[in-house]
Amino acid sequence: MTSFTDKAHSAEHLMRTLFPATPLQRNDHLSEVYEADIWLKREDLSPVRSYKIRGALNAMAKVLSHSPETSVFVCASAGNHAQGVAYVCRHFDVKGVIFMPVTTPLQKIDKTRMFGGDNVEIRLVGDYFDDTLAEAKRFCAEVGGHFLSPFDDPDVIEGQASVAAEIVEQLKSLPDMIVLPVGGGGLSAGMTKYLRDVAPHTDIKFVEPAGAASLAAALDAGKPVKLARVNNFVDGAAVAQIGRVTFDVLKTVSAEKVLAVPEDRICSTILEMLNVEGVVLEPAGALSIDALKDLRTEIKGKTVVCVTSGGNFDFERLPEVKERSQRYTGVKKYFLLRLPQRPGALKDFLQVLGPDDNIARFEYMKKSARNFGSVLIGIETSDPENFETLYARLDEGGFVYSDITGDETIAEFVV
Template sequence: MTQFALAAQAATRALRQLFPETPLQRNDYLSARYEADIWLKREDLTPVRSYKLRGAFNAMRKVRAEAPDQTHFVCASAGNHAQGMAFACRHFGVQGTIFMPVTTPQQKIDKTRAFGGPNVTIELLGDYFDQTLAAAQTFCAEKGAHFLAPFDDQDVIEGQASVGVELLAQLGRAPDLVVLPVGGGGLSSGVTGYLRAAAPETQFRFVEPLGGASLLAALNAGHPVKLPRVNSFVDGAAVAKLGDLTWQCLNWATPDQVLLAPEDRICITMLEMLNVEGIVLEPAGALSIDVLPQLAEEIRGKTVVCVTSGGNFDFERLPEVKERGQRYAGLKKYFILRMPQRPGALREFLSMLGPDDDISRFEYLKKSARNFGSVLIGIETKRAESFAEFTGRMDAADFSYRDITDDEALAEFLV
């Protein structure tokens, strides 16, 4: 057993004073669907609904053991790391200052404050996270506090490794495959670091959001690189650059072990798990399940553990998730039409809709000095094939239209 593995086991034992191990649950629905033995490691069921509490607790525990006089901790986070640190601050009775961007949703601010209580002060600074991080680090240096990094910290990585310690003990045998979401790399560094020592036969697949593939970029370049642009929808894993320490832990991996999950497809997985299994997952928490179709041939007949990393989902986002999922599945589209300004034109257009088609949005801009008006229309259907039939009927009738569903700039502005 390696020194890291022993440290991970010690971290796991220490965590028991904070919360019991999270469940490892066999999922019958997914197992039957993929003809495999599929288990979910439910990190969405920690007290703060994500695994981040593990690393924050372990780092704080070790700092306090080495420097008992250190009673002030600082972090920059708008999400799960902030909540994990807040919970740990209250547990240890220390002061925490948490910097969040000004744009942070009130729900996240309120939850962080609830977990930390009087032990936590929240500072809202910066429109963008880089500004928030810089302010937090300056404040930390001025106050002599300890900066608690979200992933690029050895003690944080050890804490996240407790996920691997638990799942191996709970399963009672080495799984064939563990599927891990990746953001900054703390969770995947910890779990693989432990399992590669304790269960060397286990294989791994890493999942990143398509718009934030920092691990894949690092593996292709041979070192961590900063992505020029990051899609923030999967906020729990949308990291522009892999950490230096986490890179050292993961540089053995190969690019073909990394799978990319399109943000809109993740929405379908979130809705499926909610509607079929009653499991609430945030976008990052659904990553490991989302790629199972890509692994279907490989995992048949095997034991697979998917780590569901978090369940901090704001239900005010549900309409957006449904919308994105429908668009990805081809069940909802937006068009701009040039509608002839003549009697009966609208009735003629409506007659082209099929029995499964439903208008979800209709905006008509009539300009009396022109022979045509512009229409923005959103259509939902039960079969993706219906749209080919619908556009075919419009083509036959010489209606002029433009499908803007996949035009990101235009759809964002108009829809």
């Protein structure tokens, strides 16, 4: 019986028929910051700017080798999986039908269509992904096609394991630690299964977005469970329930090896890599690098590999990323402020601002029958400690205000 390691090596060789190995690059900036030897496995530099092409290629190749008469491949995805499937459909010159939610950004639809060309049909169905997935599976059964899961498929898992095989070959030695992003678990299951055999002494850390910690929930329950609520900001890893096939591999992982990182902090890492290194990463692609902040003392002096899983970043999201980063680092806050409705009231407020405090947003609604009006105000500053001075001045001036920066409910409507 062929071992999983051999299957991963076969998958790695298969990848070379479509694209060269993605680079494994030492990052001098991160190495200096963390006093360690930090390497990045640049899956964001694959032909579709994510590792998803690997699982799609391996799975599709196996299906066609066993059932060459397969007439259509079907998937449901709003992102990287769709693009990987489209690219491979064109490579094998087979038909693919890709279901996407109606709400999918046009940029992602256009890229999927570009990769697939005439081999791919895109169908926009449903406002929510669950509806899209259900329709994709219904259609697949109706036409007798093959459904390509984004992660919960043994052939997909084997394909993703080729990332680990490349790392071991490229590094020429075994790293002390590998940091893996986790969504549905395809990449982490494949790499973990390979590394357990080839590099049993390499420490593996698993990183999830705090608002979609499906692996941690499954480990706690002893089985995959569906999260009641998911924060979709890290869309490439925001999965409500980890796969059953992938969890069968990951169920022996120690819970202390699984890290949850805040979505807003990831934004700071995205900006750091963009501004300092010129590396464009999507939120899921920045997960493993962001986790280094929690591993600082543990990795000092060690060789660490971070998998940057994707770089399909829509630059229309950049203002939101900057906003989230500023709020997380404490240099931007939002307030609801009561101002007396009299001449000079605004001037009085402006006097309490410090030299580094800037008004980034100001909305005032005058109430003709009231003595006070409400102001939504956003303030940016150079140092979080400046807000302590501002609070003191506001209190001294008798201003009535509420800091709503951390109130997700209010912020969702007004920020």
